[in-house]
Amino acid sequence: MAESMQGLKRSHRCAEVSNALEGQKVTVMGWVQKSRNKGGIIFVDLRDRSGILQIIFEESKCGSECFEKATKLKSEFVAAIEGIVCKRAGAVNENLTTGDIEVVATSLRILSEAETPPFPIEENSKTKEELRLKYRYLDLRRPDLQRNLVMKSKVMTIARQFMANEGFLEIETPMLCKSTPEGARDYLVPSRIHPGTFYALPQSPQIYKQLLMCSGYDRYFQIARCFRDEDLRADRQPEFTQMDMELSFVDVDDVIDVNERLLAKLFKEILDVDVKLPIRRMTWIEAMNRFGSDKPDLRFGMELKDISEVVKDCGFGVFTGALENGGSVRGINAKGQGAMPRKKIDALVEFAKTYGAKGLAYIAINEDGTYKSSFAKFMTEDEMNNIVAALSGEPGDLLLFAADKNKVVWDTLGALRCHLADQMGLLDKNVFEFVWITEFPLLEWSDEQNRFTAMHHPFTMPMEEDLAIIDTDPGKVRAKAYDIVLNGNEIGGGSVRIHQDDIQEKMFECLGFTREQAYERFGFLLDAFKYGVPPHAGLAYGLDRLVMLMAKQDSIRDVIAFPKVKDASCLMTNAPDYVDEAQLKELGIDITVLDEQKTEE
Template identity: 50%
Template structure:
């Protein structure tokens, strides 16, 4: 039982007898002839079984998704039937053997894109037979190989970090695992290997990487899963520019090796303030323009009260919009924190519709600043700066999707967003928290602002890698000075006792001779999703959960029986 080659590699064997193994993609009977499309991961080939062939009786048993072994002569198809590549050939069968029977599939594989996702996930082993799914996972495999080859050549050492660890505050809820041997105590599944990779730098490994499994108990969406893969990296004796430079070369290498695409280097950099001010997002999609136009000064103290006292007024130039489209965009703005979406339509040297009765005096300046064309629409967001720009940023993306604006730009656009705030003020608790995580190093020039009224101005040495509007990587230079770490903990209201309780082992290590170090983690599933042109990371993960965090195929999560719970000292409270 040995096949000659994968189906996609058969062409060199033209004119020879070959042995194939695979799945029946389709079976057709035509005037006593049986035609079979045989499929494996590399392609599909047509097999012809003639009525007088010794293989006919066995071939007559084949149905869709049966597994078969077929022997026959590989030959060119008649000239008018050739389709290019392997489609130029067919196999005239002399022997057919059924290797595995199959019940009727739950859905037609060649119509998988029309099947409800929950059905596809329930029968994932069938869904993964589809060429589209296999291409995505093979692309992922090639990306892993490219990453590994590059990092090994750059002197990185692959190290695995624990899957069962201590629960520490990292921004999302932990998944907890009860311990049978330590009754009443729990492990946590890691949200990331953050502390461990810093410990590896303290231990002197200098350059580390791993494809790490990470777990976060958070609300799901198209680019999130409860368990996911990070490409995790850390380097010693580096500054921010060193980290960014090697990441750019790595990303360019992956795109070149996997897709044959050359990414222009260096990647452009925007500060967090600039990205939010111009695009309303800290992960802006730069494949198209639509930058905001600053309007705060134009309306300040004017007659339009909604804008006159607003901390920020921004405008966006859009094509001509119908009233229905404007209403939909207003819905998007409100979903993202705006009170509404003001608008104007240019008509001649003035405006009509929306708030046009309030802008007569400033109409010439509005046209001059924005360059809005005849019939074009101006959209406005006003209010507190972050809420206003974030809402208009969501409207910008809705316009991208409505008019296909990204299609006019490059297929892939990669950029950096840098100089994030070190601290983020939480209105609900009236306290400061960290923007990224509590081990991010502040800008050296801003350390003196800790503990002052201006600590909200501290810049972090943090950076995000953005691809087509998705954050595909994020990292920072880390705090390596115990005194600065203590200042950071104090700034977020963490007492020495709390810090010792949560991070005692790490603080001891930090005081044991720590080199300057920094790193980054790539959201590997998200990166592959964009590279593959998929709409969801579920399309590039072999066995994902659905958008409710459920594995429909395996039936997880599931109840466990009472003896199992008793062994680990856990009692389940009945839901109300």
């Protein structure tokens, strides 16, 4: 039977009890991790969010009634215990911060009993994630998950204080917004008061923070909830948290400076890691040419090498055909992997095909310097030697090549180098390699829409020196945009915004919007720009992804209290779910159920 606290006050959390309190009386409360009855003595490990504390029950010290009650303690019972702090009588537990002391109990109250949980509450749980997410309130009791969420709280607290000291104002922006279809899909919210109309949940506070700059607030900051109805991956969620900022009267270097100092502070205070400033910068085209990615992982080498000039006159049609179609031939050197079995090489070929490649060519350099290759019969000995030399190949190396349009080659080899690095054990989570990627293309061509789309968003400022070619060669215009990348993950991105009417109109023209369409979607922002708008720029972090990397986790689900799974559902609450017919009627909504065949289509 559960007891009440009856005025009992907790004096310390479990891990706050130390040998400095030896001989003193303490009151601790928490969950029973485990209980071991050794006859005349009962050992209980009590757990709260701070850690674990060993409690000793001896009948001679706590009384027969208390001892009898202690025999009933089981895993996940909630208990309040009073006792005296003592040095451990047995061996010290080096794995616990409280491992050199124990509390000899003098009284016990069982505040809540518990059924046997569906899985053990333990660190590094091997229980299937689906089961843990169904009982997320139990999963969240695990010490490793609690550490992650404590870290996330500290990141937000430190960031808020830092930004306040830098003159930023924390201002909330609306959650019910106007839908602007440019970008990912919106989550829509029907309006009861305005039948047939919908709000959208914000994909980001982008337009509002620019309006705040128009309103003279100079420096804005917000930890904002954002929503995107898109396909999910390990580092994506339908709802997520952005650490968002905007600054007036600044250019690229000003935004980068404040963010480098913010990152340095976060990593020093939370991980005791020194971030070397300034963080290196790399243009988009350099990142693509060297690493095949605009979010390169710099913890290892294996850089792409362009061998188009070396093979332009060779007899291998796959290489020459790609070059004739305006593409390129590039390769990577997987050091020491020359003895890789053919079966594994074939698996790499299949991996490459998922990125649009038709295949992979390879050269395995034997220890005696001879070659085993998929295309040697089409090449002369000199051509083979020149290719190997271009990739600094040595005995024992495996050279892998892709030939196609640049985007396919970049995507394929960029993904392949990371895939191989993972297999080769080159991805050290204790190493943090930052890089700024700058000078992104302003626009990218969409075959699906048969028009240019904004690589970031329609309000990104072109580089001034490229404005002269925006009409004649818009695909070559670079943007004043910048992403901050950590260990192959984009953790934040931003840009200088357009604040001149003529450039904004030209941008909309490049995107295929008429003046009327632009005003229909963004009229309130364009109207605001008529009344004096300062030059401004900003940046937003994916806070969950940043904390995921700081906590050395593989999924952002491990740093979010109640995450969704891959189909955007919540296994714990069964959301999304059907609603009452009366609710739908009030909103003027009819549900049309598609038959199975149409649904599949």
